[in-house]
Amino acid sequence: MPPSSLRVVYAFAREMHPKTSEVFIQYGTAGFRTKANLLEHVVYRMGLLAVIRSRVKNGRTIGIMITASHNLEPDNGVKLIDPDGEMLEQSWEEIATRLANVSDNDLESTTEQIIKEVNADMALKASVFIGMDTRYTSPRLAAAAVHGVIALKGTPKEFGIVTTPILHYCVRCRNDNTYGTPTEEGYYEKIVGAFKNIREKLPVGGEYTTTLYVDGANGVGGKKLNIIKKSLGDELDLVLYNLGGNGGKLNLNCGADFVKVSQQAPVGVEHKPWQRVASLDGDGDRIVYYYLDDKEKMHLLDGDRIATLLASYITQLLSACGAQLRLGLVQTAYANGASTQYITQQLKVPVTCVKTGVKHLHHAAQAYDIGVYFEANGHGTVLYSENAKNTIKKIAEEGEVEQRKSAGLLLQYIEMTNETVGDALSDLFLVETALCARGQGARQWMQAYTDLPCRQLKVTVQDRNAISTTDAERVCTSPEGLQTRIEELVSGYSSGRAFVRPSGTEDVVRVYAEADTQQSADKLSAEVAQAVFDLAGGVGSRPELPA
Structure with missing residues (x-):
């Protein structure tokens, strides 16, 4: 593609998706994620990058998903999906970050540099699938992605509101037709069809009941289950809550992340003692189960x-x-x-x-x-x-x-x-099948095993890069002396375990601790947090030990 044909890249940016913020944004595990009003220029540029990536992959389809998953409604995000339906190749995260943060004036030249770096054949056809979650900001951002694809003469296909996993599935199927049909209906035929086939062969007995309560987090997962529900017959009776009506806000006091982190039942769900409840997150890629006992104590199945x-x-x-x-x-x-x-x-x-x-x-x-x-x-x-x-x-x-x-x-x-x-959704059917079979x-x-009591804390620090870890983040290698201190503290508790790791997104250090009682886990986590504060440049008030 000659440089002259890249001028439309700048024109689209200047006229429709200008960079209006100097806030630096980084591509992480979940792609880009921040307040929705800071994202329009970023999503436009990811449309450009998706076309380049498609051409590097010989015209295979790439996905763009507009979502902030379990975050609250004011946030949004964007991530790219590789041809096999997997996350974007890690080496491209730095390229995505660079493209997202350059000025509009440098966008054309940076795009040209990236095309040369990755040796993209810009004469090839390029295909990009685009999906979005239920946030009110998602349609505007999806339109920005479409403009990015068009600016580099790629072919966008919009799927509208879908769960993140449905878009991953469709990208995979588009590039490998042995996996399934690349449509939402094809997804239902494969996943739900297999569930119905297997359940016809499994008798319902023992303690298992076919009734399942579902907390939809006021997001897309609950809406899709509402579609699926009609086809399940007697195999599974879904009782759906938090489907986005009656003023319910996305992920607010509901959904998988709220249930897991707060260890509380979500709002908006009517409970019966011992009844299974599945909580989805806002874009339908996480699920946890729980139930309330006859004393209304919550038991989490994460x-x-x-x-x-x-x-x-x-x-x-x-x-x-x-x-x-x-x-x-x-x-x-x-x-x-x-x-x-x-x-x-x-x-x-x-x-x-x-x-x-x-x-x-x-x-x-x-x-x-x-x-x-x-x-x-x-x-x-x-x-x-x-x-x-x-x-x-x-x-x-x-x-x-x-x-x-x-x-x-x-x-x-x-x-x-x-x-x-x-x-x-797929995991829900896998769980229900395993429970029914047993x-x-x-x-x-x-009753399979009893969790050790645990506690998570975070400590605000001047620079999270002061913390380095190894052994799958279980051992702290810097600052000097911190790991030795953690080991000394852990040795004082029965079944004690603790580790610290820097956050991937903010200047905080995350602390995790386990012990044989909740009181001990709370105390150990607070002691480790205090050690982090002292040795890693803590900011603000010191962590307080529980009484």
């Missing part, structure tokens, strides 16, 4: 619990069909120590611990024949290698009668899984 349930059920099916495959589970340091112990000692499943961030978990899960990964916040999925799929398919066709039956169930379970990214309600699921 990402760790979901991971152990799915790994346990898949292990059961693998054993029944005789498949010799390596299944592993991937966690972060935030996973409760009791879950790790249960997985390794009871399930006899290997565990890999990685740095916080879905891209790290996803890549580590690919090392196994079957890799289960979840963050404690409820974001995760299961990945199956081609070897695993072929092995199970062969058993389903050629094995003994009982082996064929179990392999057939596992093939439907694979079909029900959105392997591209964590998906609240005749378990939420209480029986909870």
